[in-house]
Amino acid sequence: MPQQITIAVFSENKAGLLHRVTTSFTRRKINIESLTASQSEIPGIHRYTIVVEITPADADKLVHALEKQVDIQKAFWYANEEIIYREIALYKIRAEAMKDGSPLLEVVDRHHARILSVEKEFTVIQKTGRREATTQLFEELEPYGILEFVRSGRVAISRPMKELKDYLSELKVSSLR
Amino acid sequence: MSTKTKPETATPSNHITGSEAVVRCLLEEGVDLIFGYPGGAIMPVYDELYKYSDQIHHVLVRHEQGATHAAQGYARSSGRVGACIATSGPGATNLVTGIADAMIDSTPMVCITGQVPKHLLGSDAFQETDVMGITIPITKWSFQITEASEIPEVFAKAFYIAKSGRPGPVVIDITKNAQFGKLDYQYEHCEVVKTYVSRPEIGKNELQEAADLINSAERPYILFGQGVILSEAEEELKSLVEKAGIPAAWTILGLSAMNTDHPLNVGMLGMHGNYGPNVMINECDVMIAIGMRFDDRVTGNLDKFAKQAKVIHLEIDRAEIDKNVKTDVALVGDAKEVLSLLTPLVNTNTHESWHQRFKECDVMEFDKVIRNECDPTEGMMTMGEVIKNINQHTHGEAIIVTDVGQHQMVACRYAEFKQTKSNITSGGLGTMGFGLPAAIGAKLGAPDRQVIAVVGDGGIQMTIEELGVILQTDVHVKIVLLNNEFLGMVRQWQQLFFDKRYSATEMINPDFQKIAEAYKIEAKRIDDRADLDKSIEDMLNHDGAYFLEVMVGKENNVFPMVPSGAGVSEIRLE
Ligand SMILES: Cc1cc2nc3c(=O)[nH]c(=O)nc-3n(C[C@H](O)[C@H](O)[C@H](O)COP(=O)(O)OP(=O)(O)OC[C@H]3O[C@@H](n4cnc5c(N)ncnc54)[C@H](O)[C@@H]3O)c2cc1C
Ligand SMILES: Cc1ncc(C[n+]2csc(CCOP(=O)(O)OP(=O)(O)O)c2C)c(N)n1
Ligand SMILES: [Mg+2]
Numbered sequence: 220m221p222q223q224i225t226i227a228v229f230s231e232n233k234a235g236l237l238h239r240v241t242t243s244f245t246r247r248k249i250n251i252e253s254l255t256a257s258q259s260e261i262p263g264i265h266r267y268t269i270v271v272e273i274t275p276a277d278a279d280k281l282v283h284a285l286e287k288q289v290d291i292q293k294a295f296w297y298a299n300e301e302i303i304y305r306e307i308a309l310y311k312i313r314a315e316a317m318k319d320g321s322p323l324l325e326v327v328d329r330h331h332a333r334i335l336s337v338e339k340e341f342t343v344i345q346k347t348g349r350r351e352a353t354t355q356l357f358e359e360l361e362p363y364g365i366l367e368f369v370r371s372g373r374v375a376i377s378r379p380m381k382e383l384k385d386y387l388s389e390l391k392v393s394s395l396r
Numbered sequence: 397m398s399t400k401t402k403p404e405t406a407t408p409s410n411h412i413t414g415s416e417a418v419v420r421c422l423l424e425e426g427v428d429l430i431f432g433y434p435g436g437a438i439m440p441v442y443d444e445l446y447k448y449s450d451q452i453h454h455v456l457v458r459h460e461q462g463a464t465h466a467a468q469g470y471a472r473s474s475g476r477v478g479a480c481i482a483t484s485g486p487g488a489t490n491l492v493t494g495i496a497d498a499m500i501d502s503t504p505m506v507c508i509t510g511q512v513p514k515h516l517l518g519s520d521a522f523q524e525t526d527v528m529g530i531t532i533p534i535t536k537w538s539f540q541i542t543e544a545s546e547i548p549e550v551f552a553k554a555f556y557i558a559k560s561g562r563p564g565p566v567v568i569d570i571t572k573n574a575q576f577g578k579l580d581y582q583y584e585h586c587e588v589v590k591t592y593v594s595r596p597e598i599g600k601n602e603l604q605e606a607a608d609l610i611n612s613a614e615r616p617y618i619l620f621g622q623g624v625i626l627s628e629a630e631e632e633l634k635s636l637v638e639k640a641g642i643p644a645a646w647t648i649l650g651l652s653a654m655n656t657d658h659p660l661n662v663g664m665l666g667m668h669g670n671y672g673p674n675v676m677i678n679e680c681d682v683m684i685a686i687g688m689r690f691d692d693r694v695t696g697n698l699d700k701f702a703k704q705a706k707v708i709h710l711e712i713d714r715a716e717i718d719k720n721v722k723t724d725v726a727l728v729g730d731a732k733e734v735l736s737l738l739t740p741l742v743n744t745n746t747h748e749s750w751h752q753r754f755k756e757c758d759v760m761e762f763d764k765v766i767r768n769e770c771d772p773t774e775g776m777m778t779m780g781e782v783i784k785n786i787n788q789h790t791h792g793e794a795i796i797v798t799d800v801g802q803h804q805m806v807a808c809r810y811a812e813f814k815q816t817k818s819n820i821t822s823g824g825l826g827t828m829g830f831g832l833p834a835a836i837g838a839k840l841g842a843p844d845r846q847v848i849a850v851v852g853d854g855g856i857q858m859t860i861e862e863l864g865v866i867l868q869t870d871v872h873v874k875i876v877l878l879n880n881e882f883l884g885m886v887r888q889w890q891q892l893f894f895d896k897r898y899s900a901t902e903m904i905n906p907d908f909q910k911i912a913e914a915y916k917i918e919a920k921r922i923d924d925r926a927d928l929d930k931s932i933e934d935m936l937n938h939d940g941a942y943f944l945e946v947m948v949g950k951e952n953n954v955f956p957m958v959p960s961g962a963g964v965s966e967i968r969l970e
Contacts, residue, residue: 231591235528235538242533283715289537289557292591 223252223299224278225270225375229383230291232265240267243285249273253306253372261383264292270373293386297377304375308353309335310344310360311367317342323363330356341366410582414544415440415575418508419448421551424583427479429470429840431455431463435483437510437523440575455840455869458861460487462833464494465859468503469837472820473795473845475628477558478837481508485523488569489530493827495565496534500824501649502626504563506554513573514542527569536564544577548584556586561594562713563626596714598729598737606708606725607741609682615750616642617680617705619665619694622649622823623687623712623731630654630816632735633686639739641746643754645673647688649823652813656792662754666694667958668805671765672757674956674964677702679753686710687731690720691824700963710734764969765955770810776949777925779806779878785932786848786876787812794846795820797838799831799855802884805954807850817842829858835873836865846874846936853879853905863915866941874935875917877945880952881905888953912943923947 230236237256244251252270259266273281278296285294317323317337327334332346346356353370412420418441422430430452434442445454457463460482467478478498482491488509498505512521528540537557539550547570554566610616624633630653637644637654643662646653654661663670665677677683683705688694695701698720709717710727717726727734769780783806786794792814798804798821813819820838822830835849856877865871883901890898912919918938922931928946935942958967 234540235532238529238532246533280715280719283717283719287562287713287715289589289592 221272221274223270224273224275225268225297225299225302225304225373226278226282226285227295227297227375227377228267228269228285228291229259229264229293230267231263233290236290237267239288239290240269240285243281243288244269244271247277247281249277249281255372255374257374259383261387264383268373268375293383295377297375301379302375302377304349304373305347306350306353306371306373308346308348308356308368308370310346310357310365312342312344312360313364313366314338314340314342316363323360326356326359330359332356410580411578412581413440413444413575414541414547414570414577414579415444417544417547417579417581418551418570418575419444419452420581421548421583422479423448423451424585425477425551425555427452427477429453429455430479430481431457431466431470431837432481433457433460433463433483433487435487435510435523437484437512437572438481438487438508438570438575439510440572441481441508441510441570455836455865457833458864459859460490461493461829462859462862462865464491464498464505464507465827465830465833466837466840466862466865467505467507468494468498468501468830469797469820469834470841471503471505471837472834472841473817473838473847474841475817476504476841477555478503478505479508480505482510483523484510484512484527485525488525488527492530492534493825495531495567497822497825497827497830498565499534499536501822502563502622503565504558505565506558507565507567509567509569510575511540511569511571514571515573517542517571527567531567534565535567538567538569540569540571541574542571544574544579547574547579548582549586552584552586553589557589557592561592595730595733596712596728598727598734602725602727603734603737603741606684606727606738609706609708609725610640610642610684611743613682614747615680616640616682616684616747617676618642618644618684618686619647619688620644620650620653620686621647621688622653623710624650624653625687625816627687627712627731629687629730629732629735632732632739634658636735636739636742639744640742641744642684643676643747643751645669647691647694647823648808648819648821650688651808651811651819652816655814656812660751663758664809666691667696667960668809668954668956669694670758670809671761671956671967671969672754674958674967675757676754678704678963678965680705682706682708684708684710685721686735687712689716692720695720695964696958696966697961697963700965761956761969769806777923777928777946778952779803779948780810781925782876782878782928782932782946782948783807783810783850785928789932789936790846790848794818794848795838795842797821797831797835797847797849799849799851800826800828800885801852801855802880802888802952802954803850803852803878805885806878809954828852828855830855832856832859832875833862833865835875836862836869836871839871839873847872848874848876850876850878852884853877853881853903853908854883857905860911863912863917866917867915870940872939872941874941875943876935877908877943878948879905879908879945880948880950882950884952885954887951891951891953892959908943908945917941917943919943919945921945921947
């Protein structure tokens with residue numbers, strides 16, 4: 220059964236690499252739900268966090284196909300139980316909707332969202348959480364008029380205690396040819 | 397700049413242009429032959445090729461696709477990296493088919509393409525095309541050089557990546573400013589790339605598990621493929637096969653890794669392979685796959701493939717393990733290395749009665765298929781009797797290069813081999829037009845060997861312009877055109893699966909004799925069985941290229957055949 224799977228890809232940051240990463244998905248007609256690129260804990264090593272909906276068996280194949288790319292150092296896949304993950308969402312609301320006494324303040328509070336910026340004509344609300352939580356807030360803000368909405372891709376931290384460094388040192392190379 | 401007098405023996409300066417650096421990098425990597433076609437964005441490099449022409453032989457092809465296939469043929473007959481070069485835009489896009497072919501068949505190749513100057517990238521400049529974007533999905537690695545100083549390191553890495561691990565094609569796209577720019581040239585060979593494991597470490601436990609499985613097997617069966625040739629593990633394979641007495645079958649790309657007449661070589665796997673090797677897949681108890689990737693032309697329907705067997709898979713590419721066939725023991729590593737560790741752990745055995753099973757199947761296949769195909773006495777000539785006749789004259793010493801279609805299957809089924817690296821064909825991509833240019837490359841890669849291109853009337857017309865290379869470069873390849881005046885392989889499917897509706901498969905062909913003649917190539921056409929033997933002898937004895945056109949039966953079919961979607965045991969003999 221297809222399920223939500225988070226793939227972490229570690230590589231050096233090189234021009235053209237993102238294309239190599241994404242073609243590994245597109246050629247298998249795997250739709251990328253979200254993709255986030257960032258640095259990792261190791262200097263010079265970049266990390267992509269990619270969310271897809273596939274079976275664990277396909278995830279195995281995909282991870283091996285990614286890993287065999289010359290510029291990719293390591294790739295992992297995780298089921299949702301194996302990671303702690305969040306997305307960040309920003310909501311732009313008309314200033315009038317936020318005036319004193321507005322029920323909106325209560326909504327923001329109840330969702331543990333925060334007011335990121337108050338400008339003359341608008342306010343930006345920030346909410347960090349899982350997809351359901353940011354969506355829930357979206358629905359509650361909608362009646363007040365959302366001028367602009369954006370949500371980041373997923374960022375995820377794995378639960379197992381093994382460090383990337385350990386995996387990398389396991390990649391032993393015997394005689395070189 | 398000083399104007400002092402030059403020293404007597406001038407060592408080459410190291411402050412050089414990017415384009416000179418390109419040529420010197422090629423020399424560092426042992427490239428003495430390159431296939432290509434010039435054009436605006438690569439002219440500086442061509443100017444250097446001119447100056448270095450005593451050290452690098454440039455072969456002018458007639459279409460860039462021909463350059464890639466020639467480089468592939470060269471790589472596969474010589475075991476070295478094939479090199480080709482083209483200009484930007486259309487020159488680069490013409491390489492695409494050959495790059496894709498080299499990718500799927502794991503052929504080491506480095507392709508150099510010119511590119512518009514850096515400051516014009518993305519401006520829709522004249523002959524600008526996104527070569528990186530186009531080739532990323534079909535290369536093992538690629539890099540766009542925009543500064544001259546990047547050249548040595550990128551070339552070193554490119555050659556290392558192309559030939560190490562599971563080999564494959566690499567593209568280097570070089571902007572024109574980088575060709576004109578200067579650098580302080582220094583070359584260091586690449587021996588490691590941090591993010592890439594070319595030789596995985598072999599698991600000791602897995603080796604023992606594999607040996608235990610083999611030692612306990614009653615009906616063990618080896619399937620081997622091109623990985624054996626790429627790893628140069630032919631001797632190691634033979635030792636294992638002989639010590640443990642295991643019947644071994646080859647994939648099409650594994651052909652010639654063992655002698656055809658070796659008593660334990662049971663023949664060819666797959667859709668048009670031999671009967672026994674297919675049927676026994678579902679009777680063996682331990683299957684040992686070596687350097688082969690369980691292509692769907694080999695496995696047929698996976699749900700009906702070796703379900704009863706324990707599977708050992710020896711592969712250098714971890715991504716191939718469990719991709720198509722579920723493995724019980726994975727031996728991830730280089731075939732030569734792994735086999736040399738595995739064989740000492742296996743027991744001596746013979747498995748006589750198990751071999752007998754293959755022999756019984758061989759008799760059935762001979763009666764139903766081979767006799768008629770290879771020894772017909774009436775009607776039009778058959779492809780099989782032509783190949784058989786070639787065997788009789790070459791004694792299995794020739795390199796057989798094929799195009800794609802029925803003639804390819806027949807050549808692969810019946811050609812005999814006594815040396816490795818002797819079968820060169822487009823397997824995974826099945827690229828029509830591969831044969832002629834690949835044969836030219838194969839001959840240049842193995843000049844002392846007889847190279848025979850077996851081609852169809854359809855495929856040869858896709859790259860027939862490469863006869864021009866034979867004319868200009870005087871390459872002594874022998875071309876055997878098996879002319880059935882049909883796109884035979886497709887016609888066969890139409891006959892069997894589309895009620896003989898021959899949609900767009902009948903060919904009105906040109907006079908091939910006149911074409912060969914126009915290129916000053918000795919040519920002959922025969923349609924009478926009585927002329928076959930003498931014609932093949934004349935062709936082989938002729939000191940030069942030769943074009944032999946053999947008119948064969950128009951509607952002959954290749955059997956046996958595993959119909960698509962069927963299991964390997966459902967192979968049809970007629
Ligand atoms: C019309 C047509 C019909 C065909 N019919 C058939 C058919 O009947 N039978 C058939 O067999 N094929 C057939 N083919 C070809 C088929 O499509 C595949 O190309 C072929 O089966 C692949 O063979 P392979 O797995 O040995 O080679 P490859 O595809 O080259 O795979 C080689 C494997 O070896 C591994 N390897 C590389 N180097 C090493 C090393 N150093 N150590 C260990 N492993 C290594 C690679 O990672 C790879 O997985 C047909 C093709 C066409 C066009
Ligand atoms: C470039 C390309 N186009 C189409 C095909 C599909 N195809 C496979 S075999 C074949 C027929 C080949 O005809 P011919 O070269 O005459 O060989 P024959 O089968 O008759 O021996 C075709 C069209 C292909 N493999 N490659
Ligand atoms: Mg034909």
